[in-house]
Amino acid sequence: MAYYEANKISYEIRGRTIFKEISFQLEQKEFVSLVGANGIGKTTLSKLMIGIQKPSGGEIRLDGVPVSEYALFEVGRKVGYLFQNPSCQIFCPTIMEELLFSLRFQGGETPEGRDRAVEMMRRFSLLDAQNSPTHCLSQGEKQRLALATILMNQPEYLMLDEPTTGLDQVRKTELGHYLQEIHQSGVGILMISHDQDFVKQMSQRILRLDDGGLYEED
């Protein structure tokens, strides 16, 4: 059974068809990229997959269960979602607080949780910035922090919306290493990106949204 299964999903907004009866399957340990022109519906598709928006027709199943049957927080515990603008998912004034934020509201901080947070800071090169207020972090640091906070929940799958936006070549290479490391640890990834080189370098499969349909690239 595929981890994500979309069966003939369609999406219309204000009478405009964004995509029509598209079907696909994503395995849990795959690294898949979703590409396509601006405004073609890539982010919309990812939002349908986590249940923020509802399809006009068809059904998406996550781990065998229709996404519509999950509460948003339940999806969040299975699938980590990195927004295009990481600032909108950073809530706390310090890095440590941010990393422990979801644990605090999911049953409380534990010594293991704090150890994991320190480990995340080390893994994502955030130790040097740990005393800086989160709003003063650079775009790259914010993105690493957002990624680290998602991984604190130990998700089974990751969705990344344009993770390379605003990153220079060095930061992009660095992000590539982090993503490979996460993927090798058994987490499936769906990455939305315009960056052709990065997509080719990272992905096992590439899906292209075009003219209302979804096609697999060779």
Added chain:
Amino acid sequence: MKKIEFDPRTKIFVVFFLSTLAVMFSDWMSLFRLSLIGIGFGLVFRVPFHLLLRRFSKILLVFLGLIIVQSIFIHEGEALIEVFGIQILTVVGLQRGLGYVFRVGIVLLSGAILSTSSMRDLLQALQQLKVPYVIGLMVAIGVKFLPIFVQEVQDAFVAMQLRGIDVKHLRMKRRIQVIAYLFIPLILSTLDKAERLAATIESRGFRIGAKRSQYRKLQLKRQDVICMMIVPMIMLLTQN
């Protein structure tokens, strides 16, 4: 049939009366009548009520909560619902609750009436009403950015739930704590937007107090004059 277009100044005039009377009136029946008149003007100005209802459908529950809270804490009047001798819903409580709901409804309706004119027309109207340009510009920017702000609140709330937090089932104290965290990304993004907007405006040569030339001037038409004449009369008739 030709559509009748109203001058934005007429809409400002109606909104001024609606919102002033909504604050002045305290009895629910006057507020109810004022709401009906507001809806009537909304229809005249072609407020998209179906969109308005869809957008605010979620806060209808808050309205219901307002009525209940008012009823619980106001023990005057005949009890409509009583449990073990405790008055849950009283006539006066219900009336006050309804009064609050109508008042909030009128405020929302006023905003909806203003939003039927373009921002440029509203700004022009404020300028022709001799409101200082800077104030008009601030109001225009505030109104323009309100939907973006609402969207950001929703996005941040979604992002919070996607962190695995079951906000709905947290205890009230914890829920208040978690919702307080929503303000951090919002305040930061608002400050960031304000800074960028200020830089953009300045880079386009905007200066406070500079004399501005205008190509287009708004003209009051017959329908505007008639509307402005009947508005005070109709509205004052609403009071008990």
